[in-house]
Amino acid sequence: MTARTVHLPVAAQDSLSDVVGIGERAEELGYDRVWFPETWGRDAVTTLAALADRTDTIGVGTSIVNTYSRSAALLGQTAATLQEQSGGRFRLGLGPSGPAVVEGWHGQEFGNPLKRTREYVEAVRQVLSGEQVDYDGDVVQTRGFRLxxxxxxxxxxxxxxxxxPKAVELAGRFADGWHALMFTQAGFEDRYADLRRGASLGNRDAEDVHTTFMLPCCALPDSDAARDLARQHLAFYVGGMGTFYRDAVARQGYEDAAETIHGAWQDGDRERAVASVSDDLLDALAAAGTPETVRQRVAKFAAVDGIDAIAVSFPRAADREVIDQTLAAVAPE
Structure with a gap:
């Protein structure tokens, strides 16, 4: 059975307590795990520590922390500490992010993202083993470190x-799990073939790599309002978050739409960017509409071969009422 998890919002929450409260509500509704991404809002470590303290059974995890703003040794320490704080409920999600975050916000050169990701996974695992870490990589250099x-x-x-393709192949070869973000069903199936190839190269079984599919969801009695919020969300990511999301959508058969959305957003024409997210593209990338419609869409994605967990995420402009309605609408049965 496909697990049901929650991707906590990074925006539109007045306080840390409000963010944690969404995680508490997810636990009450029977969700398996809550993820928290680290972008330009509250940091993931403090947020998840607070969430672990106020919950009892639900898993907690980062999705994702980037591999440029913290050293591999520090990420290992962080993972060990959050595992202790949560009583064994923590899962570490990491990745390179992109130039808009790494260079624009953190002032680091965005170089060798795949090699950096692989070396971080290897070095963090060594830290978590409790043994002395003497890691001599091309990117990661750690000597004499031990918890x-x-x-x-x-x-x-x-x-x-x-x-x-290469990033997903890397996940299949070296990681315990893969987080799939901004994919259509067909796009996911293409990349899952890359994951299987990576698993084969690593002499592993692809089924042992836990795949979490991030799905923007918005379930409201007013279908048009729900779809408008989801449309705005997709336009922001494709148009305003560098070129990674634009390129990913283009690779999945929506090149014209991706270029139009990105170009309009970069020109400051937000209205045109949002309007360029067609109903077809919206339904390919998200589940938005009435509660029944959204439940059907989530179930369709959950049935796709290779998806082990659906991570319900929310439009970036969703307020607490919208989040609560959506959480309840697609909660595990």
Whole structure:
């Protein structure tokens, strides 16, 4: 059975307590895990520590923290600490992010993202083993590091994100899981073939790589209002978050739409960018409409071969009422 998880919102929440409250509500509704991404809002570590303290059974995880703003040793320490704080409920999701975040916000050169991701996975695993880490990579250099406390038990699993063929192949070869973001069903199936190839190269079974599919959802009695919020969300990511999302959508058969949305957004014409997210593209990338419609869409994605968990995410402009209605509408049965 496909697990049901929640991707906590990074925007439109007045306080840390409000964000944590969404996670508490997800636990009450029976969701398996809550993920928190780290962008330009609250940091993931503090947020997840607070969430672990106020919940009892639901899993917690990062989706994602980038591999440029923290060292591999520090990410290993962080994963060990959050595993301790959560009583064994933590899962580490990491990835390179993109130039808009890494260069624009953190002032780091966005170089060798795939090699950096692989080396981070390897080095963090060494940290979590509790043994001394002497890692001599092309990107990661760590000598003489060892956790002062006992290593975490169980050892947190490490997921990575990926949108392009080589990034997903990397996930299949080295990671415990893959986070799939901004995919149509056909697009996911294409990339899952890359994951299987990576698993084969690593002498692994692709079924042992836990795949989490991020799905923007918005379920409201007013279908048009729900779809408008989801349309705005997609336009922002395709148009305003660098070129990775634009390129990913283009690779999935929507090249003209992706270029139009990105171009309009970059020109400051937000209205045209949003209007360029057609109903077809919206339904290919999201589940938005009435509660019944959204439940059907989520179930359709959940039935796709290779998807182990659906991560319900919310439009970036969704307020708490919209989030609560959507959470309830697609909660595990």
């Amino acid at each position: 002062r406390q006992d290593p975490p038990e169980p050892v947190p699993e490490i997921d990575i994100t990926g949108m392009g």
